[in-house]
Amino acid sequence: MKWLNPIWAASVWRHLHGFVLLYPALGIITIFLGGVAAWGAFNWSLELTNTEKFCVSCHEMKTHIFSEYKKSSHYANRTGVRASCPDCHVPRDWGHKVVRKIAATNELFHWAAGSIRSDEDFKAKRMKLAQKVWAGMKASDSRECRNCHRNDFMAGGKQTKKAKIMHDLAGPWNMTCIECHQGITHSLPVEFDKEAVMDRLHDRMEKDKVNCRSCHENLARPPAGDGWDKD
């Protein structure tokens, strides 16, 4: 190994050293250009790994992820605005993005180790993975959702009645998007109890004396046409 040879290294250093001392301006420019090139390469690699194509190069294998996404309204909709994988999973601002990318090296290890090889492996692990995403989104106050959606930009009058009521309550209840909107793009893990979410909301409504009839014209039945979020 040439690099480890101390005599060789010393001679390289002598040359570099002399170069830097003799031509300080050139030395600084060289270091500066080297820095710019490294910086550019780093950001370029950030961008390359921030595409749906890159994500799907691994996640298409889990038949679920990509095919479910293709059926969701975030993939194709009336107005043609798409949210792709990084839009929801990778922060936009540089600092948070770098942190997420470093954390994502964990995915590389799991991928290399082949911790999810089959459909069954994926199903068995899905709840754990989803919980990790929910926890992250709750901690960031659904930051990535808010890149596109904002409560104060919502034309409440154009939303369904129950959406409007819930969004008005979300503020005072201190709840963030992901606490009500699980499973908007992917199917929910089988262990997840969506009804429990609804029950908790109902308990809260009862406590706060929300008018039940604003959603239930007929209190004996759930509101017409309901399924809460569609999958």
Ligand code: HEC
């Ligand atoms: C090299 C293959 C590979 C690539 C490329 C990849 N992933 Fe993953 N990803 C994995 C593996 C494997 C796991 C499961 C990790 C585990 O078992 O903990 C995972 C887990 C996840 C999770 C679950 C929660 C978490 O944080 O662990 C999300 C969300 C995710 N990936 C999104 C993405 C997005 C978005 C991209 C593109 C920016 C992407 N992945 C690119 C292999 C990959």
Ligand code: HEC
């Ligand atoms: C890149 C922009 C973008 C991001 C990021 C995004 N959305 Fe959306 N979302 C949209 C658009 C555009 C629509 C409208 C689709 C349509 O016309 O049906 C939509 C629709 C929705 C709907 C209603 C339709 C449905 O599928 O139920 C909900 C609920 C929703 N988004 C929640 C979220 C949540 C929660 C997040 C964060 C996890 C999020 N969105 C992230 C752009 C985005």
Ligand code: HEC
């Ligand atoms: C307290 C629960 C709750 C919270 C928190 C919440 N939502 Fe909703 N949201 C709902 C309900 C309920 C609906 C109606 C679902 C339906 O009609 O199936 C809804 C509907 C929507 C729709 C579709 C509106 C329409 O009329 O089609 C969008 C988009 C949406 N929410 C985005 C968000 C975003 C973004 C956040 C965070 C800023 C958020 N929601 C926070 C409960 C909530």
Ligand code: HEC
């Ligand atoms: C609109 C936002 C949004 C988009 C777009 C999106 N995801 Fe997700 N993703 C989520 C949320 C929210 C969860 C947490 C589980 C849930 O609620 O379904 C999640 C969960 C996951 C998980 C954990 C396993 C699971 O199903 O819960 C993986 C892996 C993942 N996403 C990868 C991807 C990949 C790859 C893409 C692009 C093909 C993508 N996501 C597109 C919001 C999104």
Ligand code: HEC
């Ligand atoms: C913001 C709209 C909204 C309000 C306000 C509301 N509900 Fe509901 N309620 C729903 C939805 C949506 C469902 C359907 C849930 C499902 O399909 O799991 C439901 C379901 C129910 C059910 C059917 C049983 C069940 O769990 O599926 C009962 C009973 C009920 N609500 C009672 C009440 C009472 C009592 C109040 C007043 C404290 C109330 N609701 C206020 C939206 C609302």
